[in-house]
Amino acid sequence: MITCLRSTDWLINNQSFKASVDHVGSRLFLTNGLISRGWKLKPNLACISFDNLMTGEPLLRAVKPEAEVTIDGKNYQVGGLAGQSDLAYLTESVIEELVVDPSALRLSSWDVGRPIARFVWPKNRHHAPNSDWPPKGIRLSFEFLSHDPYFKLTVHYELYDGIPALSKWLTIENHGTRPFVIDQFVSEILALTPYEDPVEWREVPITPPNIHVETDYAFGGFSHKNSSRHSIHWLTDTDFKTQVNYDLQNPCLLHVKPPLGPNQDLPVGQTWESFRTFELVYDSTDRERCGLALKKLYRTIAPWVTENPLILHVVSTDPETVYRAIDQASECGFEMLSLSFGSGINMEDNSDINYQKHRAFVDYATDKGIAIGGYSLLSSRRIQPDRDNIVNPKTGETGGQTHGYCPALASNWGQTYFRLLRTFFENTGFLQFTHDGSYPGDIDAAERLPLQKGSTDSQWVQWQIITDFYKSQREKGIYIRVPDYYYLSGANEAGMGYREVNWSLPRIQQQIHTRQNIFDGTWQKTPSMGWMFVPLTQYHGGGTDATIEPLEDHLDHYEVMLASNLLQGVQAVYRGLRLYDTEQTRDMVKRLVDLYKKYRHILESDLIHLRRANGRTLDYMLHVNSTLAEKGFLSVFNPTPDLIEQEIHLPLYYTGLTDSAEVSCQDQPPVIHRLDRHFFIELLVEVPANSYTWFVIR
Template sequence: MIKKLFLCTLLVLGGFCRAQESDDPIDWLLDNDHYKAAIDMMDGDIVLGNGLVERRIKIAPNAATVDFRNLVTGEVMLRSIKPEAEVTINGETYAIGGLTGLPEHGYLLEEWLDGLTSIEDAFQYKSHTVRGMLPKIKWKGTKRYHTAEKTIPTGKELILSFERDTGETRGVLVKLHYEIYDGIPLIAKWITVENKSGKNITIDSFKSELLAFPEVENPVETPREWKRPNIHVESDYAFGGFTSGESNVTTFWEVDPEYTSQVNWKMETPCLLESKLKIGPDAALKSGEVFESFHTYELLLNGTDRARNALSIRKMYRTLAPWATENPIFMHLTTTDSDAVKSAVDQCVATGYEMVILSFGSGLDMEDTTATNISKFKELADYAHGKGIELGGYSLFSSRKIHDSVDVIDKDTGRPGGAKFLNAPCLASQWGKDYFEKLRYFLDKTGFDLLEHDGPYPGDYCASTTHTHHKGYEDSQWVQWNMTKQFYNWLREKDIYLNAPDFYFLQGSNKCGIGYREVNWSLPRDQQIILGRQNIYDGTWEKTPSMAWTFVPLTEYHGGGDAATLEPLREHLDSYEAHMVQNYGSGVQACYRGPRLFDSEITKALVIEQIAHYKKYRDILNSDILHLRRPNGRSWDGFMHVNPDLREKGFVLLFNPTKNEIRENIKIPLYYTGLVDRASVSDRQGKAEVLELDRNFEITLNVRIPAKGYSWYIIE
């Protein structure tokens, strides 16, 4: 029996969004096959829709978005009409499309639309085309384990073309691109500028999206923090953090000076969404060239329930970046000694691991493209491949000083420094371009399968006017981002796995850190385990398990001595097992950093057991996580995986950090397993029982969790 989504009454029960059963459409988070993207002409307007979201664009007397709806909740997202975009060319700012003449900007009546006029001097709508969605990155998806349903997202693309027939922009063609996706309430948007003017122009700045949202609250005075509409917005121009929020540098919630009837007496309500750059791009565009902006993604949310919104966001990443579902089992090797590398490869074969990463501090230098260095690492890669193991390694870009002529220049001092990591090279210097070329050469010639790239471009501006590949401060970030984008796209198309401590998923990255403080891995082992589980719990709300790595210090990392490390492994099997259980049980790979995976037969047996268990349940352990209780050290904590498409529809993993056994009845939410009436629940000993779901789609599970231990349950 399939759950249906009751559109009018979404009930939040027990912390999760529950849908009543009816004959209404199927909940897209359980089964989204029925929601196909379409772009049609309706009553003279262009309508993008898929049954979950709808955007209507009026095209006369100029093109403008006049309706934007969440079809799951029925929410109307717009209160006013703005230009479809803005572009500043040679110092002059032009609206792209848009309509003017509204008597009110706090709400929008349908009967007002026919009386609106085009914005003076705006680029005018000329034509449009519709086509199938084109892949941004050509990912094969055939080299290693992943859970992606599709290798490329599917849907439809709308392209609106605009021109001005007078002035110095005559011959400049602006195109607005919209994508609507199958099976998810998601719309993407970006702009391209084609210079057919016969002369050079400069794209000083742009706003690729302007949407006037209703305010979520109406404070007369100014609150300390404003609430946002039920929409998640991010772009593929993202860096500087381990989460989309930390790395989002293009989404701005601005005040709307036209909205004079708002309640806030200072008219400071930030209810105008603008997608833009803070500075730049200051891009020179020769005649015949085409400029393309970053891509903005707008995901409509179904309410304020954290669990449901997190599931929606993770569904978006699986759709846009299917390569991020790759999740090889890897270790971090601390040496590049040939015999030690081969021994580590052999240990991987013996235990079921799939990849060796030559870690930071191992001695690997990918910038060394001498024949001797290439030959050494090609021989090691060939040895690993012959055993069915992938091999890759680490390279540092940021957090180092190269030379005053190469490094990022601070705008205020005119000297090197002022970067996010104090000193950093400028990627748009000749050194930076050569650095990427060396990495390409090394990876291509050695056959390495992975790059762990420390310091993917973190958003530094550079005020140098002598670097080869950027003009100055205003274009520096844009140029460096494009260079990184091209390199990371190349890695993905070559099927070279990419770990990067930054949010480049939409440009080809596979994995970033789950979010942890590095020096915490120098704390005593028992503290590391609970803190590590907190990291997992907190770091998997908006990232899928496969998108994150965590850490296990087999050898000393930032200090802490013997109390912090697992070596010798045979003497700390309890801690080694605890790390593996919570990491593999969450589907989050860890950097097991050290010289070996096992040091005795008993250690080897432990690793084999854990990897065999992980592989047996790999599909469900790489499925979505629901958060049951955050670790607090005083009671049980845990999470569960859910997947309505698998035989194992749920996997519950519970931990007991206390010194006493826990016996308790726990409510387990099963809505997102797709189960409706009853569930078969098996514990780790194989004992099964059938339990009835209550009206909240929950079961009551009687659990026993041993002291300082764990328990797990399979739900079918």
């Protein structure tokens, strides 16, 4: 259900929703017309409102501290007010009766500014138009002082223009005369209105409040749910005595914190910073609308994910093979060539011969307009000496990690590994990196001084090591593919989500799986955030029935695989030795790439999910973007052996069109369609057997 008026729907036109800070008496409000967060400044700072202005609903039911920190074993509550008896709702009279908690840190000052870039994004390749970095909006900071030890804690907020989303983080400065240890922290505490409140507790999960929360402390998953499980904790609130659930098991209290630590030493005069929390308020429970909102969030807080280069992944480092592949990539309109797993590339080889060989590839490719990159494996391997692998805290031995084994990033081997990677990129000029088996969040029980004390700080330390590396690559303009959720730390792309052995299935099955994977993956990823796979040569077995080589013998399948990815805005791992073997093959590849580039911006826009591939009927999805001249792009696939003619009930709400639409089939003269009162049109499509067609909507 869409709950806001179409004329002010921020997913169609968000230009009027500007972030601001309003100071009214003893109250302070952070608002952008979509959401509002409010604080009472006296007698101490306390968040007293968090409102969904799109629906008119208050989200906050009770006052909690702004944050909590434990320093040198002592717990400090940051701000907040006490005295609320019924934690089910907040009224003005209740707010006025709240009193200071004498043990809490007191607000000393507040400041307003503009959002600050978390790191540099050089914008050195194609990306979505109007991508701002840092995001436009406003920053609000609250400072608190403590005198034993003497430190300043600052709570930072950023509210962004045009989206119901904000971010929050903490910094701590040591102003004293001795170092201290930051043992633990909770950077966000919100007592929110329950989404549901069942009477009984039968160990059936209760849905938490309808708000999206994730952090950049994210690893160990292809989805935000899996990767943010380390930091996002929906807890029961035992102080909420009036909830309907008799066992007080409703998960309506949000705590954002790491599972362990960070257990970080803070020397005198230095500043420590927490991870960032991002909160997106939904105005609906509709899956499509929530997905569009989430993808808008990623485009706002991680706009580098809209970079979407066409990459040929070559399984050889033989110079003759690589040079030929560079020539073909350039001729067909590809933009990068990556030396893939199985190619023999070794970025850990610091010999001059290795650097010179790969630098020669870069020099040759640069003249052809092609960037060069390559592959390295981190996790899921056991390195030597064995003590440099992560030690399992449950067994005291190496092994038993997420990927079986994982090198310890704070070990001598780990530090050498990252130094070798940095040196390789500096000496070769590579501009693409595929980092397989990235750090998945494993706890390391070993002491690895001076970087790591043991279990309690190991996850934090290793997260900092890996994300510092990715941020440095982002700053150098390197395109980063990581099969994990490191988007908010600089990575461009993770897997769309597929089972690797499926690429050993017969070719026709791969076509269906490709479009199913894209349909499923793009509910919460933009098309450019997830890579797919096209095995030009054999991968995970399957023999000749599973591969496209020789390319000319399977030209129809090759074309459908290209179209299944490119016409849905998705890049695949085109993995093999070449892009074409005949002029006919070359012309087909170039035709599809030219079509993709002609409509690139709309094809890289977000997808409306209409019909998932099932192998029996037409399957189709619709790209929409109300800010472009091309408002929509519909791709339709027919996986059956028969021609299909069918009328499609096509929803155009998110194109921004209101009365009529010009619809052109494969660049033929357009036909004008009138939109009905629900913004649908009826579109007659005819798709040949085992083929596809496409339409542009203006």
